[in-house]
Amino acid sequence: MGTARQFKGVLALISDTHLYRAGLPLFFQFLERVGINRLACLGDCETEPFLAWFQAQAGRELYWVHDVFWPDLPEATRHGLSVALAGRIFLAHTRATAIVTYRRQIAAYKQAPATGRPPLLICHGHTHTPSVTRFGPSLNQILYINSTPRHAAHRRQEVLPLAADAVYLIVPGAFTYEEGRFANLNFALLDLDHQKVEMITLPHADHLRTLTSLLFDPAQA
Numbered sequence: 188m189g190t191a192r193q194f195k196g197v198l199a200l201i202s203d204t205h206l207y208r209a210g211l212p213l214f215f216q217f218l219e220r221v222g223i224n225r226l227a228c229l230g231d232c233e234t235e236p237f238l239a240w241f242q243a244q245a246g247r248e249l250y251w252v253h254d255v256f257w258p259d260l261p262e263a264t265r266h267g268l269s270v271a272l273a274g275r276i277f278l279a280h281t282r283a284t285a286i287v288t289y290r291r292q293i294a295a296y297k298q299a300p301a302t303g304r305p306p307l308l309i310c311h312g313h314t315h316t317p318s319v320t321r322f323g324p325s326l327n328q329i330l331y332i333n334s335t336p337r338h339a340a341h342r343r344q345e346v347l348p349l350a351a352d353a354v355y356l357i358v359p360g361a362f363t364y365e366e367g368r369f370a371n372l373n374f375a376l377l378d379l380d381h382q383k384v385e386m387i388t389l390p391h392a393d394h395l396r397t398l399t400s401l402l403f404d405p406a407q408a
Contacts, residue, residue, distance in 0.1 A: 194273035197402065198250075200375040202229035202280075202312025203361035204236075210362065210372055210392030211236045217395045221403060223376070227270075229312035229359065230254045230280030238262055254280040254313075275307045276379075282356065285309045293354065297322075301352035306382060308349070310357045317360030317373045317386050319347055333360065333373070333388055343388040346401045350382075357384055378402045 199218055204211065215236075218226065227250040228237055234251075238260060241249040250270050251263035260266050269279040269288040275296070279285035286293070286309070296307045319331040330347055349355055360373030372392060376385040385402050389395065 194276060195380050196225060197223050198225045198227055198272075198276075198377040198379060199223050200227050200229060200310055200357065200359040200377065201362050202231065202359050202374075203315055203363055204232040205361075205363045206233065207363040208233070208236055210395065213392050213395035214362070214374070215240045217398055221400050224248060226250070227278050227310065228252060229278060229310060231257050231312060234258050234260045250278055252278050252280050252312075275305060276377075277307075277309045279309075279311050281313045282309070282311050285311050297354060303351045305379070306349045306351060307354045308357055308377065309355065310359070310377075312358065312361070314358055315361035315363075315371065316358065317375070317388060318356070318358045319384060319386065320356040321350075322354040322356065327356075331386055333386070341388070342390055342394060344385065344401055346383055346385045348383055355384075359386070360388070376400060376402055 201214070224246055225248045230252045231254060237249060237251070241247050241263065249263040250272065251260040251266040252270055253259040253266070253268065269277065269284055271277050271289065274292065277285050277289045279288065293307065317333045318329060321328045321330055331345060333343060357375060359375035361371050362374055363371060372389040374387055383402060385400060
C-alpha cells in the first residue's frame, strides 16, 4: 500500500542481481559513502546481502519487490509483488505488473490538470536494459537507453531532469554477470528533491570504489 507522506531525498534502484554477490559489498559501500540510506530492489535478487545491508545501520529503508521465482523479504521497510511510495512512485519487477496494479492511479494522474505536480514514476526491472521513457498522450519518448553489448566495456553516467506533471518509466537495468561472460553492472539514483534521475553503468565492480554521483556535483545542481 502507498503512503500519504512526502517522500524526499535520494532513492537508489537496483534489480536482477540473480546469484551475483561479488560486487554488492562495493555497491553498498558506495551508498554509504554518498549518504544514501534508501534502496529499492526491483526483483530477481537474493535476500541475504540486502537484508544484511538494511539491518547493519538504523535509519535505512529497504523497499523489496519480489517475483514468482525469487523470495519475498518481509523484514524490509515495505515489500510485495508491487510497492507504492507517496502515491506517485510505483515499484514492480515487470512493467506489466506495475501498469496493471496501478492503472487507476496512473490514469487519474494523467487525466488531472497540470499544476506543477512532481512526476509520477513507474520503476521496474526484469529487462536487464537500463532505460528512461516519458509517457506521452499518444506516443512514448525514450529519453535514455543502454542496450548495446558495447556498454559492457564502457562506464556511463548520465543525469536526466524529470519534468513536472509527467509520467516516466525508469528501468535501472541488471546488476549482474550475463551468462558469466561480462559484467553488466547497472543501477539508478532518483533525486526526489530536485526531480532528477542518474543512470549508471559500470564495466567492473572495482569502479565502485572511486565512483562519485553526478547528483552531488554542484555543476549538476
